[in-house]
Amino acid sequence: MKNVIIFGPPGAGKGTQSKLIAEKFNLFHVSTGEILRKEIESETILGRVAKHYVEKGELVPDEVIMRMIDEIFVEQNKLKKFKGYLFDGFPRTLHQAKELNKMLKQYKQSETIVINIIVSEKEILKRLLNRAKLENREDDSEDVIMNRINVYKKQTVEVLNYYKEINIKIVDIDGEDTIENVFKKICKHLKPLLD
Ligand code: AP5
Numbered sequence: 437m438k439n440v441i442i443f444g445p446p447g448a449g450k451g452t453q454s455k456l457i458a459e460k461f462n463l464f465h466v467s468t469g470e471i472l473r474k475e476i477e478s479e480t481i482l483g484r485v486a487k488h489y490v491e492k493g494e495l496v497p498d499e500v501i502m503r504m505i506d507e508i509f510v511e512q513n514k515l516k517k518f519k520g521y522l523f524d525g526f527p528r529t530l531h532q533a534k535e536l537n538k539m540l541k542q543y544k545q546s547e548t549i550v551i552n553i554i555v556s557e558k559e560i561l562k563r564l565l566n567r568a569k570l571e572n573r574e575d576d577s578e579d580v581i582m583n584r585i586n587v588y589k590k591q592t593v594e595v596l597n598y599y600k601e602i603n604i605k606i607v608d609i610d611g612e613d614t615i616e617n618v619f620k621k622i623c624k625h626l627k628p629l630l631d
């Protein structure tokens with residue numbers, strides 16, 4: 437099984453690129469942010485718990501996220517059609533990364549690569565404030581965006597050090613380019629692993 441982790445700050449283009457990559461390489465796209473937004477919209481129990489955190493730009497507690505991931509892994513028959521998972525916005529804490537590592541070990545010959553999309557704060561703000569005008573994502577107000585960036589720096593960036601320690605390949609991608617060019621750059625690195 438081949439897995440890809442799309443890493444990067446809010447607004448880096450994780451979701452945009454993930455959709456393109458998942459389709460091109462036949463990967464099962466897992467976006468924890470998308471799952472949470474659907475749960476919030478449907479006002480499920482999980483959604484009600486998550487809303488409290490998402491609207492402030494805080495991370496949803498690890499145990500809630502890991503329960504969601506567990507459920508996805510349980511439905512393994514779904515994976516049969518795919519080459520592996522594409523994780524978008526997950527893992528976001530050291531704990532999540534370690535748990536995911538344990539879960540992936542159950543598969544023989546599982547290989548994982550991290551695509552780290554790098555974008556400046558100025559560009560993040562520009563993109564997300566622009567999206568705020570077009571769509572209605574509750575966490576795209578300026579103060580919540582700033583908090584999401586801070587949370588990323590404080591709680592998520594360290595996940596990269598963990599992947600370095602356990603020798604998982606990390607590819608840095610300059611995300612300040614057109615969507616098409618970023619996709620091309622990512623594909624160049626994924627092809628040898630996934631084709
Ligand atoms: P999540 O949904 O993961 O949001 P995020 O990381 O804050 O990032 P975004 O989805 O806003 O940005 P993106 O990098 O996907 O970029 P996108 O492609 O959309 O998480 C939301 C919340 O859920 C979290 O704050 C947390 O509360 C909770 N959560 C989720 N996962 C969790 C976890 N694992 N643990 C705990 N809590 C969790 O692009 C952004 C905009 O830019 C779009 O308008 C797009 O059109 C545009 N754009 C994209 N690429 C380009 C480009 N190359 N040039 C110009 N514009 C571009």
Ligand code: MG
Pocket residue numbers: 450451452469525
């Ligand atoms: Mg996203």
